[in-house]
Amino acid sequence: MRASLTKLVSVAVAHSELESGNDLDALMGTMESDPVYDIYPIGKRFQGWDKTKRYYRHFFDVVQPAIQGFTPVSQAIGEKGVVEEYDIVVKHPGESVTTTHRIIAILTFGEERLSGERMYSDDKLFKLMFGPLWDELIPIPPS
DSSP states (O other), X not given: OOOOHHHHHHXXXXXXXXXXXXXXXXXXXXXXXXXXXXXXXXXXXXXSHHHHHHHHHHIIIIIHHHEEEEEEEXXXXXXXEEEEEEEEEEOOTTXXXXXXXXXXXXXXXXXXXXXXXXEEOOHHHHHHHHGGXXXXXEEOOOX
16 A cells, blocks of 8 residues: 555655765665656666665765755645756866756655656756766656
């Protein structure tokens, strides 16, 4: 039986808060066993526990230090997940000026925890975010 909407929203809130820390095990504790991350508009994805863990290790080690600031734009809660929209200011490695990227992330609900995310942004931000996984992304199959 699926967890209540209130419980799933609390998991999504905890997940978002943990993304600003460095506790990989706690963050992974908010995820179902086979997470799926869909990336738009490029139409690519990665899937699975091990790849998700690698993604967040890279996120903590490389992406977080590159983030110079962020501004929440909006948030919405629905039956299938939580939508978060941000402007993120990033100093990309090897560059002297910062760039601002708009990202929309939909934290998708599973049975008890998050089943993954759907993210919308630009290639430059995604190449930083997914680093070593970039070449392992696969096309999203037709629905």
